[in-house]
Each structure stands twice: as C-alpha cells, then as structure tokens.
Amino acid sequence: MAVKILWYLTTPDGPYPWEAEGRWNTDFDHLKQIAVTADRLGYYGSLLGSSPNESLAVSAALIDATKRLRFLVAQHPGEVSPAILAKWALTFDKFSDGRLLFNVVNGNDAGLATVGVHYPHDERYDFSLEYWRAFKGYYAGETEGYDGRYVKLTPRHAAAANHPLGGWHQPVQPAGIPLWGAGTSGPGVAHSVQLLDVYLSFANTPPKLGEKFAKVAAEAAKIGRTLTYGTRLQIIVRETEEEAWEHAERLLQRTSLQTARQSIERQLPPGETLETYVSADPQIQRNLDTIRAGRLPKARDLEIYPNVWLGPSLFGFNILGPAAGTYLVGSAAQVAERIREYEAHGTSAFILSGFPLIEEAHRVADLLFPLLDIDHGYELPQLAVKAKTLADDQSRDSKSLAA
Numbered sequence: 001m002a003v004k005i006l007w008y009l010t011t012p013d014g015p016y017p018w019e020a021e022g023r024w025n026t027d028f029d030h031l032k033q034i035a036v037t038a039d040r041l042g043y044y045g046s047l048l049g050s051s052p053n054e055s056l057a058v059s060a061a062l063i064d065a066t067k068r069l070r071f072l073v074a075q076h077p078g079e080v081s082p083a084i085l086a087k088w089a090l091t092f093d094k095f096s097d098g099r100l101l102f103n104v105v106n107g108n109d110a111g112l113a114t115v116g117v118h119y120p121h122d123e124r125y126d127f128s129l130e131y132w133r134a135f136k137g138y139y140a141g142e143t144e145g146y147d148g149r150y151v152k153l154t155p156r157h158a159a160a161a162n163h164p165l166g167g168w169h170q171p172v173q174p175a176g177i178p179l180w181g182a183g184t185s186g187p188g189v190a191h192s193v194q195l196l197d198v199y200l201s202f203a204n205t206p207p208k209l210g211e212k213f214a215k216v217a218a219e220a221a222k223i224g225r226t227l228t229y230g231t232r233l234q235i236i237v238r239e240t241e242e243e244a245w246e247h248a249e250r251l252l253q254r255t256s257l258q259t260a261r262q263s264i265e266r267q268l269p270p271g272e273t274l275e276t277y278v279s280a281d282p283q284i285q286r287n288l289d290t291i292r293a294g295r296l297p298k299a300r301d302l303e304i305y306p307n308v309w310l311g312p313s314l315f316g317f318n319i320l321g322p323a324a325g326t327y328l329v330g331s332a333a334q335v336a337e338r339i340r341e342y343e344a345h346g347t348s349a350f351i352l353s354g355f356p357l358i359e360e361a362h363r364v365a366d367l368l369f370p371l372l373d374i375d376h377g378y379e380l381p382q383l384a385v386k387a388k389t390l391a392d393d394q395s396r397d398s399k400s401l402a403a
C-alpha cells in the first residue's frame with residue numbers, strides 16, 4: 001500500500017500562529033506561494049479548511065498557479081444549492097483538468113444556522129446525504145432532478161444540456177468528485193460510510209486510530225462499501241531527533257501559559273474546571289499539575305507514544321488527549337517509521353502541516369518523501385533527482401569496473 005501526502009493551505013501562517021506575535025499578516029500572494037510550493041514539491045493535494053477566506057473562491061483563484069496539486073475544499077451541505085455547487089465543480093474541473101476533491105464537513109450547528117441551514121445535529125446528516133447525492137447526480141449529468149425529503153430539484157430539459165448558453169459541462173472525473181470527510185458520532189459514521197470515498201479523522205496513536213478506522217470499515221462492509229482512510233497531523237521533521245525536539249521545545253517556550261489554560265478549558269468535560277479536573281492518566285495528570293503550578297511541561301513530557309506529541313498548535317494545545325492538533329516529531333527516519341505504522345493500521349492519506357507552511361513543506365518533502373512509498377500518480381521531483389543520481393552512480397560504477 002502506498003501513501004498520499006497533502007499539505008495545509010489555509011491562513012493564518014507564521015512561525016507559531018497560535019500566538020498573536022507568531023502570526024503573520026498574510027494576503028492572497030502568500031496563499032499562492034504556499035500552493036505553488038506544495039505543487040512544485042509534489043504534494044498530492046492541499047486542504048482548504050473553513051477560514052475567513054471562502055475556500056471555493058481561494059481554490060478557483062489558484063488553479064492557474066498550479067499544475068498537479070489537487071484542492072481538498074471544505075464544504076458544508078446547504079451553503080449553496082447542490083445544483084449550483086455541481087455546476088461550480090464541473091467548471092472547476094474543466095479549468096483545472098479534474099483537480100477538485102471535496103471535504104464534506106458537518107460540524108458547527110450554530111454557524112450553519114447563521115447561513116440558513118437549520119437542522120439539529122443528527123438530522124443534518126440525513127439532509128447532507130440527500131444534498132451530496134443530488135450534487136453527484138448533477139455532476140454526472142443526470143437531468144431527472146432530485147425529489148427527496150429535504151432537497152427538491154425540478155428535472156432539467158435533456159435537450160438543453162448542450163446549449164451554448166444554458167448547457168452544462170461534461171464531467172472530467174468519470175467517477176465523480178472524490179468525497180472526503182469526517183464524523184465521529186453515530187450519525188456521523190452512518191453518513192460517512194454511505195457517502196464518502198475517504199474517511200478522515202484527527203490523529204491519535206497509530207493503534208487507536210487504526211481501531212477507529214476498523215470500526216468504520218466494519219460499518220461500511222455491512223452495506224458492501226470499502227473506503228480509504230486519512231488523518232490530519234502537525235509535523236516537525238528534522239535530520240536528527242535532537243534537532244526535532246529542540247524545535248518542539250522552542251515552540252513551547254513561545255507559547256503562553258494563558259494559551260495552554262484556555263485550550264485545556266475548551267477540552268474539559270462540562271462542569272469541570274482546570275482546578276477540579278482529575279485525569280486517570282498519570283502523564284496527563286502530571287502535565288496538568290505543572291500547568292496549575294504556573295509552568296508549561298517540557299516537550300518530551302507531552303510525547304504520548306513514540307514521536308506522537310501533544311504540543312501547542314494552531315488547532316489547540318490538546319494536553320488532555322489527542323485532538324485536532326496532534327503532532328509527529330522526530331528525525332526523518334523516525335517519522336517515516338511512524339507513518340508506516342499508521343499505514344499498517346489502515347491510514348493511507350496524511351494531511352500535514354508545520355509552520356511556517358512554506359519552510360516546513362520544503363523540510364517534509366526534502367527529508368521525508370524519499371523515505372516513503374508515495375503514490376501521487378506521477379514521479380515526484382525530488383525522487384526523480386535521486387533516482388537519476390543513483391542511475392548515474394551505477395553507470396559510473398559499471399564503467400569504472402569495465403575499464
């Protein structure tokens with residue numbers, strides 16, 4: 001099994017953007033540079049998460065700057081009509097030669113209500129299934145419309161499908177736009193196994209993540225479906241283990257106690273406070289005690305499994321347990337080994353980020369890509385150079401032997 005490596009393409013950016021003083025003021029040119037970097041280095045795609053910049057606009061604006069990079073665009077059902085989203089996707093795919101992927105996101109009930117989508121958590125998944133099925137039908141060129149409980153689209157006239165003004169493009173991706181997405185609750189998993197191609201989860205240790213994926217795979221098997229699995233990780237990879245952990249320590253030193261306390265408070269079960277909470281896990285309890293005493297733990301105190309780190313990140317400082325900001329930290333050889341362990345537990349796509357995004361994208365591509373079995377459908381630039389050097393060496397060796 002080979003892996004796919006994606007990079008994160010969302011503001012903010014900076015050396016430690018979870019703190020105001022570590023965050024840059026970025027603009028479209030900066031996003032473009034990240035996309036061009038990920039494209040040239042051979043990343044499979046880039047994740048565009050929810051952010052102040054609407055992902056549909058950002059991805060479309062970056063088609064022309066990139067050649068192979070796929071855009072994994074976060075999309076909540078119901079924000080636009082499924083027919084309009086399908087027309088947008090057909091146009092995007094035509095202009096980009098089929099480089100669109102959707103990340104089907106379903107969180108944030110309160111936020112969705114503010115844009116006009118008023119379903120409670122569980123029912124939203126029923127609506128989402130209809131929404132994405134209607135979307136897929138329109139992308140595939142079906143004209144019979146959609147008559148669901150939540151989504152109703154009147155049939156289109158088949159004769160008008162090719163009209164120079166009123167017609168629609170033909171799909172570029174024959175199997176449709178690949179749908180990636182998440183959902184950990186019962187309804188979230190039921191929705192995922194019926195709809196998704198790639199099931200995503202925030203990372204945990206390799207065995208625990210594998211356990212979660214195995215449960216989802218068992219649910220999918222009940223309805224005759226097979227999915228692939230992906231995760232999201234922060235990454236600090238360096239030539240040596242010492243350098244990687246020095247950088248992790250530096251990130252901790254730049255993080256305020258207040259950031260740590262606020263992040264823990266967001267993770268606590270209802271009714272608990274930082275002062276009252278007791279963890280059954282002695283490592284977590286020790287780290288909580290350190291924070292209560294007014295200090296941050298040392299970097300290695302936050303390593304919960306070899307090379308798996310719960311340090312501070314843009315996505316939270318998840319001292320109470322792995323969540324959106326889990327890291328891989330180590331030498332290239334160690335991180336490659338850990339990725340292979342995740343792979344052995346069923347993960348084949350890795351959406352990575354390290355900050356600043358451009359510098360760390362280079363480090364990962366330079367140090368880690370050559371150690372992994374990557375399949376992005378084309379020869380990676382770094383590996384082409386390496387393979388050429390090896391071939392040159394071999395031909396030189398055989399010439400000198402022959403001489």
Ligand SMILES: Cc1cc2nc3c(=O)[nH]c(=O)nc-3n(C[C@H](O)[C@H](O)[C@H](O)COP(=O)(O)O)c2cc1C
Nearest residue numbers: 049050074105106107182183184185188201202232
């Ligand atoms: C890799 C990954 C990326 C995500 N990106 C977004 C995002 O950009 N916007 C968003 O609102 N939710 C995002 N989510 C959250 C999920 O859509 C969903 O809310 C979460 O998995 C909880 O689902 P549940 O309520 O079924 O447990 C993301 C989740 C994962 C695992």
